[in-house]
Amino acid sequence: MLDAFAPYPLCKTTTNNTFLSLESAALIPIRSPAEIDSIRAACTIVHSVQMALEAAVVPGVSTQQLDELAEATIRDQGGVPAFKGYCDFPASICASINAEAVHGFPRPSPLNDGDVVCVDVGVKLDGWFGDGAFTIGVGNISPEVRQLLSTTRASLDAGIEAFVPGGRLTDISHAVELAALAGGATVIREYGGHGIGRSLHEDPHILNYGPANRGPRLKVGHVFAIEPILSLSSADVEVADDGWTTVTTDGSIATHFEHTVALTSDGPVTLTLPVGQPAVGVPA
Numbered sequence: 548m549l550d551a552f553a554p555y556p557l558c559k560t561t562t563n564n565t566f567l568s569l570e571s572a573a574l575i576p577i578r579s580p581a582e583i584d585s586i587r588a589a590c591t592i593v594h595s596v597q598m599a600l601e602a603a604v605v606p607g608v609s610t611q612q613l614d615e616l617a618e619a620t621i622r623d624q625g626g627v628p629a630f631k632g633y634c635d636f637p638a639s640i641c642a643s644i645n646a647e648a649v650h651g652f653p654r655p656s657p658l659n660d661g662d663v664v665c666v667d668v669g670v671k672l673d674g675w676f677g678d679g680a681f682t683i684g685v686g687n688i689s690p691e692v693r694q695l696l697s698t699t700r701a702s703l704d705a706g707i708e709a710f711v712p713g714g715r716l717t718d719i720s721h722a723v724e725l726a727a728l729a730g731g732a733t734v735i736r737e738y739g740g741h742g743i744g745r746s747l748h749e750d751p752h753i754l755n756y757g758p759a760n761r762g763p764r765l766k767v768g769h770v771f772a773i774e775p776i777l778s779l780s781s782a783d784v785e786v787a788d789d790g791w792t793t794v795t796t797d798g799s800i801a802t803h804f805e806h807t808v809a810l811t812s813d814g815p816v817t818l819t820l821p822v823g824q825p826a827v828g829v830p831a
């Protein structure tokens with residue numbers, strides 16, 4: 548989940564982010580393999596929720612129903628919905644439809660054929676957090692939206708591939724942006740990824756754009772939520788009257804994919820995609 552609120556400035560892109568020094572690497576927690584396993588357990592629940600939601604997204608279902616399904620799936624496995632109550636957010640998922648980029652409230656109105664819905668879900672389990680998002684078309688969607696979805700997934704994959712020991716933080720940012728531009732998409736710059744572990748949002752903030760080779764060195768034990776948010780046109784967003792729902796200023800479709808990823812001695816490991824499980828939000 549991305550964050551846009553004053554008490555939690557780490558997850559919103561600002562002009563005074565301080566992460567761009569090598570020295571700030573000390574602020575980024577290093578997790579042991581056992582701790583990563585704990586985060587993995589929370590992330591395994593995230594993936595199971597995503598699988599349930601993916602199967603449930605059809606024309607006529609409401610995002611409120613999806614939210615109820617998500618909460619039940621989390622609690623059945625002993626987890627706690629990490630978003631519910633976070634900064635007073637009222638639900639277990641963010642469900643952002645069409646031009647809504649992030650932080651949409653679940654609501655009772657049905658999804659329509661041709662809609663695009665992004666579902667972002669966080670889970671807390673035994674004091675550890677997992678966070679993941681995917682975007683999916685409802686029924687039939689246009690070729691250009693299908694292309695945007697493909698580009699957003701490719702952008703996330705590129706960011707993950709750049710998350711390697713000895714690299715630097717903005718190698719991830721740069722890889723995300725290059726893949727987005729290669730697919731003809733626009734990066735929504737106001738939000739980015741984040742560290743995750745004992746809290747939903749930890750250092751560092753991870754931009755989805757900019758030059759490579761800046762910021763702290765990437766180290767084994769870092770655990771990041773990497774999450775490109777792209778649109779068909781607008782780079783700018785505004786927050787609706789509800790104080791949360793964040794919409795592109797020109798009404799263009801926005802999409803968002805997110806994985807929680809651990810950097811291990813074997814390279815980046817996507818914790819929200821458990822071994823042997825299918826990826827969500829990928830057309831058959």
Ligand code: MG
Pocket residue numbers: 548549678679740741772774805
């Ligand atoms: Mg997140």
